[in-house]
Amino acid sequence: MTSRPQLLLPAAFITSLGNNIQLLGAALLLVRAQGSMLDVGWLFIAVAVPQAVLSPYFGRLADRFDRRRLWVLCDVFSAAAALALPIGLAVGASQQSLVYATNFALAVLAAQFTPASAALIRERVPTAQLRRFNAHYEIALQSGMLLSAGVGGVALQYFGPMPLFTFNAVTFVLSGVLVYFVGKGRLNATAAVVEGGTVLVRRLPLVPLAVLFGQGLVVVTVFNALLPVLLVGEWQRGPAVLGVVDALGGAGFLLAAAAYRRSAMRFGDLRLAIGGFLICSALLALQPLFGVPALMGFVLLGAFLFGQSRIATRSLLMTSVDASRVGHAFGIANGYGLAATVLVMLIAAVVTGHSDTRYGFATLAVISLLSAATAAATIARRTAPDQSTDVTVLI
Structure with a gap:
């Protein structure tokens, strides 16, 4: 059967759409039940902790077993877990416990899905096409997240959360069907590495690349937590302004995905990844200092740079390890990123609680700067002595 890796793109889009709608609906249920911000915080912990703990181990599983089958199985069990929430609510189960339990189950499955999906991409997409594919993959993910805010918000207002949870289950089923039809074909790893191209990328050490990749999760999550506190809590702006800022961030990510391939050809993935993260760290400290119009400009520019750095790091992580170990690499990176996110979120919350969001953003900026540096x-220390490091070919 011929492999059809392009079907992974719509699968990623609808999964991203459904997952973000699920979290939006779950948070709303907790708030409507007179829950506090602490209840919503526990929801985040229920989602983050199992992935942080299990991702490295599940990454090894992704390298041992059929990755396409693992992706499909994750979708099947995720659909069942997502459907358990509306069914449980319909029969009168405890709302708060049910929300935590179903999202915990989905998080455990996501811990397997993340490394399995990355490993399947590396397995099915020729190395020469990885830059283009990763850019399209990022567009699919960000489009799903961006659309979820609008579609989810309108649907929640007019239909309530129950149909949204059912919709999330349907998205998992559709994703599983698409991945099944990707087919069983597999690239020859050696042929993929030497397939024609002009740009050489050295194989780089795994740990610093995992730190860079994980730092992307930290920045996005903590920034999204600080932003509503700044706009709504301190600047007394309405949800509409918050929505516009979020939309600009999403637009910046989409522009980044469109520009990434050309930028990577000019600067190289490593310079793009590290340079983008360093500049974004400086922009983080400026976000709350000059009012709403400046914030909008900083968010658009920051998302444009950050998005390209994120895709570049993803490409480096995929090509700097053997294709048989990509699942393990992404498992480590995802686990580190989520564990670091919990820690940095707590630090930023404490700092902001004792001062204001200016210091929260500055704290995030300093941590991000130190991680990237x-x-x-x-990377410079480990690669400098040996300039004959293995290379992979990318276009």
């Missing part, structure tokens, strides 16, 4: 220094 440490990763860059580690």
